[in-house]
Amino acid sequence: MIKGPKLLVVATGNPGKLREMQLYLADLDLELRLKPDEIEVEETGTTFMENACLKASKVALATGEWALADDSGLQVDALKGAPGIYSARYGSTDSERIQRLLQELGNETNRGAQFVCALALSCPDGSIALQVEATCRGEILHSPRGSNGFGYDPIFYVPEKKLTFAEMTPETKSLVSHRGKAFQALLPQLKQLQAQA
């Protein structure tokens, strides 16, 4: 029988994601460790889930520990789903990525978009134990608003809350965001795995 995790290596180098993941995992009896810098994983998958699984497996195999990876990004309807899995590679800084997206969208009136988050948990032997995916629908504003969060947060407006992700507190973002919803789905399954330990 596979024994569940007590220690989890978080397979991300993105500090914004890490902060959110720590918040979502805070209630679990779980020691979190950040992936060592020298382990780099090429995101060669064609979907968010493929990339999340690649990252989780590689980090688990390299450390000999359980590993959790997030692959996420923004899909803009009028740009046929771009930047999608290339969200991180759309520019070299958050503000460059935002400017490029706003420029490509121009005065387009269809501003619909969604964030997607795929989470994969790998056993120490590199096999995938859990995978979940969640989305959050919203609209792309014409200019940034708010200073919380990271990435594309200042231009992603959630009509239901009348706020951009960057105007939300971390707690509000956790209730509605793609990553928050993915963790809401993952946590009960992770607790069940831990109970097997």
Ligand code: IMP
């Ligand atoms: P990944 O490391 O390949 O998963 O890159 C995901 C990229 O998508 C990040 O660098 C951000 O630019 C963007 N992204 C993912 N989640 C969020 C979010 O919650 N808010 C804003 N941008 C995000």
